[in-house]
Amino acid sequence: MASSTSSSSSSEVKIISESFIKPKTLPEKSKESYHLSPLDHLMLSFNYIQKGLLFLRPSSDDATKPKDFMETLLQRLKDSLATTLDHFYPLSGRLSTLKTDNPRSYSVFVDCNNSPGAGFIHAKSNLSVEDIVGSNYVPLVVQCFFDHHKAVNVNGQNMSLLSVKVTELVDGVFIGLSMNHSVGDGRSFWNFFNSFSVIFNSQEEDLFCLKNPPIFREVSGPLCRLPYNPLNKSLRSHSESPVLKERMFHFSSETVRSLKSKANQDCRTTTTMISSLQSLTAVLWRSVTRARRLPNDQETTCRFAADNRSRMDPPLPTNHFGDHVSAAITTAKTSDLLENRLGWAALKLHQAVTEHTSEKIASELEQWLKSQPGTPFYINPNVVHVRSSPRFDKYGCQFGMGKAVAVRSGYNSKYDGKVAAYPGREGGGSIDLEVCLLPEFLEALETDQEFMSLVSSSSS
Structure with a gap:
């Protein structure tokens, strides 16, 4: 161990x-x-x-x-x-x-x-x-x-x-x-x-049934066969991370609703098609890009961890066990991202998620299967990558000590621009963002008045 x-x-x-x-x-x-x-x-x-x-x-x-x-x-x-x-x-x-x-x-x-x-x-x-x-x-x-x-x-x-x-x-x-x-x-x-x-x-562990028992794939299905041994210890994709600073930012339910409304109004949509997390991520993407002081012609990337279950044909149930997540990605020039309204960035994120179809997922997998084994996993230095989800019932996990005070994560491939999204402890649609950045970028983000005006005190 x-x-x-x-x-x-x-x-x-x-x-x-x-x-x-x-x-x-x-x-x-x-x-x-x-x-x-x-x-x-x-x-x-x-x-x-x-x-x-x-x-x-x-x-x-x-x-x-x-x-x-x-x-x-x-x-x-x-x-x-x-x-x-x-x-x-x-x-x-x-x-x-x-x-x-x-x-x-x-x-x-x-x-x-x-x-x-x-x-x-x-x-x-x-x-x-x-x-x-x-x-x-x-x-x-x-x-x-x-x-x-x-x-x-x-x-x-x-x-x-x-x-x-x-x-x-x-x-x-x-x-x-x-x-x-x-x-x-x-x-x-x-x-x-x-x-x-x-x-x-549970008072009687052996007599109850789980509401969402895991569903496993059929063991008799076709195997994924690779021309090399993927358990070869030489196949590593992550290098040692630089020194990072990690901070929790809390956004109240009122702030999240306001950002969602603003993003949809900017796009002049008749429906609220842009989600709360897409709206908040757009704010963070713009703010981190400002903090990094990127040149106007520099490209910056935002990546979403997208659940593929509902995108499969036919769709998979939400409790289907395994890896069913891949990245929905969008890019923009710094000048376009910062000079346009919030809704412009939020719409690009929404489109990336919408275009993340079963056909696109299958095509990306096919390309990977044909790629050279052990190719290092490249992290774009100008990326904001949002993982996890505020929809997961994290504070519903209780072990005889009442509701948890906070959710925290371990090392888990942290790099400059990695973000984890959690539900706020008080619920109601509030969101916590765990943001990892190089120290100079985090310090610059903390002096961004537009961003920090949206951050509120967390109950944790």
Whole structure:
């Protein structure tokens, strides 16, 4: 099992115990190989998904109760994890390769029969909840709240595809999940997290039914065959990130509604076709571009992580497990982006999402399958890339400590311009943006009066 980050901040988080958790009862279908799809294969050179929730621990005047509370919590989490893995059985396995000859080809599958299970870590820190959320900036130590730090999905042949790290704080608990991105995307991740919570809170774990049980592809379907071994350890796509600053920006529901209305009015649309997230992303794209002080003739790119399920022919259900996400991309010259109204940028984003069809997705996949293996993943230096979604029910995950104080993420391929969108803690359509930028660009963004006038205080 991979250890936590080796940075100096790791000294603030000490591992108490490590173990593996197997499903209570592996389903019969787990005995068959669960092969990855072409899009799953594409994600092998990326980092694990790392998202977690910060909770305040119930207060107590009895000095013996905190220890009892943690012991009870940890055991219930382990028991609930085992039951949840019954439903999400591939997450208990390891990656392996099927090799065929004439012609030689390789396909990656999940082997659940030769695996010790999912990882489970108990860690402890002398930090408080306030140390984590007391500043708008995300402290580097948060990366220590996740297992598999900087791990690449290819490593899933040797390490767990899922790891739960529970860090005990002075007055709180952080539950961080690391999931192999070649097995599932953000929607699959949060379906697992929500199911984990539902099972934890169930009084009779063995007698209930999940409302959104994962749907898996047929194991008898056609395999994705590649002319090279995609689990070759030399296939890496991410170089070490430069020093970045990370800040949470909160936008109230009123601000989000106002921006959506303005974007649609700018486009003189009769319907509200431009969404809230597209409108807010347009604001951020323009603001970050100003902060970077790009030349007028320089191109800048905005990328959306788009869910492909509804775009497939026929469409897939929202709880279909696996990787069904790819990027909807639009570009613009700096002068055009900044001299036109907000609606101009928002409309370009809307068009990129609208044009992200099943035919386009299939064409991009075909091009990748024909590409040279191990080609480095290129990050445009002038990009704003929005991932995750405020539509995921992140604050619905509760583990006996009430509603989470905040959502935070781990290392997970962070680079200049990467943004994660979360629902605001108070709900109602509010949105939090986790923005990663080079320090000089973030400082410039914080002095942008137009942008900062839209930012409000967060309840977290």
